[in-house]
Amino acid sequence: MNLRGERQADFAYQAVYRYMINLINEVSLETPVKLPSLRQLSTRMNVSISTIQYAYSLLEKEGRVYSVAKSGYFAWPVAANPPAMADADLLERLYAAARRPTMVVLSGDEPALLGSLDGALLALERQLVRRYPHHLQPSQPCGVWELRAALAARYTSSPSHCWQADEVYIGADLQGVLEILIDALGLKGTVVVAESPCDYLVLRLLQSAGVRVIELPWHADGSFDLAAFEHLLKHEPVQLVLLSSVVSMPAGNALTVPERLQVAHLLDRHGCWLLENDTFGELSFASSQTALRNLVNPQRLIVFSSFEKVLGPEAPFGYLLAQQMGSELQRQFLLRSFRLSSIRQRAIARLYESGRLDQHLQTLCQRLQEQAQAMNHRLEGRLQGRVSYRMPIAGASFWLQSVAPVDMRQVFQRMLAQQVVIAPGELFSLSGLHHQHMRLSHTFSGHPNLDIALDALAQALLQAQTG
Structure with missing residues (x-):
């Protein structure tokens, strides 16, 4: 064919x-x-x-x-029936269960489920395909210039924190981009400090690359442990610190302004690089705070993100911004040879340039906040006394903690038997943290089984109690 x-x-x-x-x-x-x-x-x-x-x-x-x-x-x-997979890796079990058509998937954090721009992308592609015939589209391994320039403009905030198109790199997906970054930085055998809980994709990639990850948990009240952070920078050979730009997901924590300034000061004093996760940077319900990247030395800064959380599954590309290591990053992207649709990249660039993306973000964040409030009412009615949590301030999920000690793996397995998928908190740690937590999506709306699923979760938490 x-x-x-x-x-x-x-x-x-x-x-x-x-x-x-x-x-x-x-x-x-x-x-x-x-x-x-x-x-x-x-x-x-x-x-x-x-x-x-x-x-x-x-x-x-x-x-x-x-x-x-x-x-x-x-x-x-x-x-x-869903395989028990009792001996399989917990993350593999979650992935396998979440992809079964009969499951109620409450484990993810997919904001674009409440509104994607897939249709707008396809419409723009139909216009652009006439202007850019396939045979006139040269290979651009780091991404098309139009999209790289649009991202550079969006991330520029001042004369001292500005970006150029050739400092932006676009790959097929977030995983591929992070794999390149790990190779380019030569992180194998090095020490990285990461906030905890942390995205399990990032943690697994660092772990598989032979990186020693020191996890720094947020306090239960959502504050950052500055004393522990400073201690690590003083006494460990830390080369890189992984933090979120605005809101740390899945816990939904955010640095205060004084905390941001102090973190930036400590990074500069100890000469550490900041690897900033901006995946949820534009998905805050309230007005966005100053991103951490705008307070640190741009010469020791790398930012990564993707389009999928905001635009939907038709925009799976990942990207990163870095002012240093340009030749090495270009070499790595050339070696990887991503074969990306140039038409789709140009369509995404048009969404940025036209202001359509900003309009979409405003609507999406409003819908996310409304959905979080609706889910909060459901949780209060169905799980009252079983879990504790703080209201989300960004994204598409709740970070729940069991009030009573439980075996969360048993809760996970009991929910699979009820054809419901949750994300146990231990997935968001490499060192055994968050065993009493889970991530629960709040974008799963309009399904007749949602209340039944939450009732089943309350029962599973009761049955899995360990004390």
């Missing part, structure tokens, strides 16, 4: 998606079935790997397929 041609090449993922649906329906689904790899499908259908990635992303969101690290993609046995 040949899908080339101006219009076909840019919307080929739709044809690939239909092909994969037919392929899944043709095979036996009594057990999980391994599907063709990205490269195999790319060769078979004569389209780019990024096109195949788009199609697989849609299938994953629908729960038709799931991925296993270093093994590839698998189709779910629809008729089978």
Whole structure:
């Protein structure tokens, strides 16, 4: 099958998606079935790997397929019961369960579920595909200039904290970009201090790269432990500190202005680099505070983020900004050879330049706040006395702590038996922290089983008590 041609090449993922649906329906689904790899499908259908990635992303969101690290993609046995996978890694068990079509998935933090810009992106692509024929689109391994320039302008805040397009790097997804960054920085064997709880994708990537991660937990009241932070910088060979730009997720903590200034001062005094996670930087319900990156030395700063949380699954690209290591980052991106849709990148750039993204963010944050309030009422009614929490100030999830001591893995397993997926808190730590916590999405609205799921969670917490 040949899908080339101006219009076909840019919307080929739709044809690939239909092909994969037919392929899944043709095979036996009594057990999980391994599907063709990205490269195999790319060769078979004569389209780019990024096109195949788009199609697989849609299938994953629908729960038709799931991925296993270093093994590839698998189709779910629809008729089978969810496998217990008792001996499997907890994160793999969560991923596997969340991709089953029958599950109520309350484990994620996907703000764009309340409103994506997928339709706007596709409409812009239809306009741009006439202006930029496929055969006139040169390879740009670090991303197209238009999108890099748009991001540089958005992150520029003052003459002393400004960015240029060639200091922005765009990759296929956040994981690929972070893998490149870890290699470029040569982090293997080094010490990194990370706020805790922390995104499990970032933690797992650092761990697999041989990085020694020292976790710095936030206090229960949401304040930052400045004394412990200063002690670590004084007594450990810390090269890099991983902190969020505005709000730390999943706990929803935010540094106060004095804390931000003190953190910036300590980083400068000890010559440490800041790796800033800006994934949720624009998803605060209230007016945004000054991002940490605007207070630190830009020569020892790297920022990473992605478009998916804001724009939706049609914009899976990850990106980073760095004023140093330009030649090494360019070399790494060339070696990785991301094959990204230039038309889609240009469409995203148009969303920035036109102001459409700002309008979308305003609406999305308002809807997220309203949804958080609605979920708060549900939690008060269904889980009163079982959990404690603070109201979210950003994102799409609650960070809940069990009031009574519980075995949260047992809670997780009991909920799987009820076809509900939660995210145990221990996933957000490498050192055994947060065993009494869980992340619970509040974007899961309009489903008749939500109250039933919360009732089941209350019962599971009761049954899993350890004391």
